[in-house]
Amino acid sequence: MESEARPEGDGAAATPGRQRPSGDRVALRGDMRAALPDVAAAAVVTALVFVFLRARMASGESDTVAVMPFMDDPGTYWMYLLSQAFGWSGLLWAWGTVMIGLLLSGAHSTRLPVSRQVLERWHRTTSLTTTALMFAHALMFAAELVRYETKVSWAERLWVGFADTFVPGWYDSGTGRIAIPLGQGALYLAIPLGLLFYVRHRIGANAWRRLHRFVIVVYVLSVWHTLLYGTNVWYGDWPRTVLWLLQLPVACLLLLRLLRPARRAEQLGSPGGRRGATAGWWVRAAGRAAAGAVIVGLVVVVASDRDGGRDRPAHPPATVPHAQETE
Template sequence: MSETTEPASAARRRSRVDRATLRADLRRLIPDTGAALVVTALIFAVLCVRIEAGTSQTIMVMPFLADLREYWLYIVCQAFGWSALLWAWITIMFGLIRSSAPVSGSPITHARWERWHRVTSLTTIGLMFAHMLAFFIELVRADEEGLGPGGRFLSAFVDVFVPGGYSTGTGQVAILIGLIAFYLAIPLGLAYYVRSWTGPRVWRVLHRFVIVVYVLSVWHTLLYGTNVWFDGWFRTVVWLLQIPVAALLLARLLAPLRREERFRWSGEELLGRARALGVAGARLALAGTLVLLVGVVATGNDGGRSPDVPAGEMLVDQGMVWGGLVVLLLILGTAVAMAWSRPPRGGAARERERAR
């Protein structure tokens, strides 16, 4: 008995990670990462040209950064941040298209959308890390406080990689938001490769929360990106790109791919009625968000900073962000627990068959 069960349990342990798909995606990652690095280099060049021309908001906020020879690493950090946000937008779009009902006559299959979504997700995580790493190296290099090699390394590590470690100015909230996005992106983005262990239902529940990572990334950029520090066309473009995301997310709720996710009012089950109300509320919220986004793009004003007006007190502090994270984790944990405890579809029928 032990001779037959031992290899079976070992096989189950080995199959917890979908290594075949992961290896295939890593091979596809080479051209995608190459394209991302080219785009990052182009963004770096554009940012440098804007600084040299004196049209960059960055030097309006921090004039000393006009010295590109001294602070080029900070511009590299900015370039990686923008390319990471662009790839996050791309992968979110791919994912929403993949999870919506297919369009008749589409030349691209859902399987291909899914492959593109997985690969661009991996690239996005890498670009986010590169964004952080460039900032970390810049802080270590600058050593503005004269801490010495060990002290400045530790100080930079806390500022860049420890949530809540950055404690001055807007960064104490903005960097915390960015770090939460990065640390959530890793398990939520990579959950696909362990779906044989978690089960497909739990994986789907986890992966749906990836949209939160994207929202936090956009919030981090609008709050701390000195290129969009003040209202203007550059900031408006960021808002403009959110319109197709919100529209696709609304389409995803209106016409989901999976039959069991389609809206239906259940008069018998309390859980079914609650779910239907939740879906209806989400649809209304997204419709309202679309109207708001169109208004922001049309007016070019989102209530952000203005160069001629002193910045007021921040509306959100670290305590609020931590509280929001706790609420999010509680919701996520509850959703996962419910998905884990539910039997697979057809499980009741199989149990009845066994009882006979």
């Protein structure tokens, strides 16, 4: 998830006396190496979340178990817990990289305490880490499905794990019919939209910039998927409220970025002029109005505590797999 406003020519630091890599491209391999500290930090966060979720499951306080009582065994369901932990670190990193991207593409980016170059590097490395965490989340879910399906052959188990996790429309269970494709959509869009940066010299900087804008869709799909399917935010309790609250700074930065874009061409200006220019004006104006409406919506949701989260049942049923979720 790269910055839209990345000026051409500020990529990999050029070594004096040596020619820059052709097309001024920043090598993917170099960024992957630079992402290693970031990956290490993400691994620590994932481990902490895993320990937290495991402790809650062991103590009988887990909301996941409240939704699916058969999971009352952290020793058996550790892969599921690890999948959840990767989901949370992935979402946190997605939040961070989107925030950095929005800071970079707004006009106020020059007034930040950290240099633009450093921010751009963070944006590239956190973006790569986010995609890896999203993939790890899905992979651990697949691994849990393979482990769970003991009554069929290994080939079938592997197929079920793969298809339920990675084939859109295959997973056939309750809310998952919508929530899983949303997660898949986020993952499958994140990969090309993030990696296109490394071939922007081939597709053209303008095409790359236009496509990269859609990275916000990846983030929206990720949050939507979590709110719809995360059992730890299943009920209308504080974790769900915090998740909503975290979206406020993103929406505010998005609005600021639209109102005061770094690129002159994206400023609103006046609606008159050529037909194409007038249509563009309306699209840009609608974008600003939508971002404002999202902020109002977020405030209303957080203040009213009504956001579609389920009410915690007084007596959870004895066994309720995801396939028969309590609505």
